[in-house]
Amino acid sequence: MRKAFGVDLIEIKKAKRLYKTHKNRLNSFFSLQEIAFINKNERPHENLAILLASKEAAFKAMPRFGTGLAAFRNIEIVPQKENKFFLRLKGTSKKTALKFSILRNKKYVVVQCAGI
Amino acid sequence: MQNHNNEIIKNVKSIISQALKVDENKIELHSSLIKDLGAESIDFLDIVFRLEKTFKIKIPKGELFPEKLLTDARYIKDGKITQAGVEELQRRIPGANWVEFSKNPLVANLGDVFTVGMIVDYLSEKLATANK
Numbered sequence: 573m574r575k576a577f578g579v580d581l582i583e584i585k586k587a588k589r590l591y592k593t594h595k596n597r598l599n600s601f602f603s604l605q606e607i608a609f610i611n612k613n614e615r616p617h618e619n620l621a622i623l624l625a626s627k628e629a630a631f632k633a634m635p636r637f638g639t640g641l642a643a644f645r646n647i648e649i650v651p652q653k654e655n656k657f658f659l660r661l662k663g664t665s666k667k668t669a670l671k672f673s674i675l676r677n678k679k680y681v682v683v684q685c686a687g688i
Numbered sequence: 689m690q691n692h693n694n695e696i697i698k699n700v701k702s703i704i705s706q707a708l709k710v711d712e713n714k715i716e717l718h719s720s721l722i723k724d725l726g727a728e729s730i731d732f733l734d735i736v737f738r739l740e741k742t743f744k745i746k747i748p749k750g751e752l753f754p755e756k757l758l759t760d761a762r763y764i765k766d767g768k769i770t771q772a773g774v775e776e777l778q779r780r781i782p783g784a785n786w787v788e789f790s791k792n793p794l795v796a797n798l799g800d801v802f803t804v805g806m807i808v809d810y811l812s813e814k815l816a817t818a819n820k
Contacts, residue, residue: 586730594737600749601733621730628729635767635795645749 576670576687578632580625581680587621601644609651621681623649626672629685630659633670637661659685696811699742704804707734717805727799739807745814752810753802769793781806 591598591610598607598620606623613619626649631637637647650667651657658667668687675682697717705712708725721727727735736747763773774793778786784801 580729582728582730586728586734590730590734590737594734597737597740600737624730624733632796635764 576633576685578629578634578685579682580628580632581682582621582625582628583680584618584621584676584678587624587681588617591617591620603645603648605651606649609649618676618681622674622676622683625674625681625683626657626659626685629672629683630670633685633687634668693808693812696815697808700739700804700808700811703735703738703742704807707731707738715804717803717808719804720800721802721804722799725804735807739811743811743815745811745818747814752807764795767795769795769798 595616598610602610602623610616610619610623627644627647630647631643637643646662648660648662649657650660657672659670659672660667670685670687673684675684701712701715704710704715704721704725708721708727708731710725715725719725721732721735732753736752739745739752740747760773763770763776769777770793774786774790777784777798781801784803784806786801789797789801
């Protein structure tokens with residue numbers, strides 16, 4: 573893999589509004605595992621923000637994955653323990669070599685994605 | 689037909705105003721969702737959900753915003769859209785400013801060409817087909 577880097581920021585307030593208004597429609601864009609990850613948190617919109625930022629950061633790092641809503645289900649974020657997760661391409665079980673790190677405060681979630 | 693289109697325009701402006709928290713009077717058909725109205729990726733999700741709910745339709749992924757094309761290796765090279773890709777986009781969205789986009793056809797710049805009018809055109813066609 574060539575060196576790749578992507579970063580994205582999501583406003584938590586927007587994620588909260590999105591979750592509140594459309595929580596029953598999320599399955600159009602997220603896998604069952606991703607939805608389980610969202611709902612696992614007492615504040616589900618925070619995990620929704622993490623997922624959105626992770627996918628956007630991955631698209632920026634690896635433009636061949638696509639971009640935007642249509643590509644959302646081309647890649648799947650697979651959560652693991654303690655805010656760690658990996659990314660796999662749809663229809664495969666193979667982990668990509670991308671690493672993610674999450675930063676957050678009360679207002680924003682920022683995800684950095686890097687591959688070397 | 690004109691009344692029908694006016695109704696669509698009115699509803700689309702209202703949806704975008706709610707999703708992006710912008711004054712409805714500032715929304716024009718030629719307004720770019722990203723450049724002029726400040727839409728971010730999360731907002732596109734919100735807009736699609738609101739359109740589906742208001743117009744009682746299902747919008748298949750990639751149909752309204754044709755990003756699916758961007759996963760096609762024929763149309764993308766080194767983060768840029770190829771000439772063939774721009775031509776394909778032009779065919780799908782004839783009303784957008786492809787001349788300006790072609791000057792620097794980065795994938796990342798594609799969002800700039802998504803306008804309010806593009807959504808209205810899409811819905812007019814979709815609803816007309818559904819009513820046939």
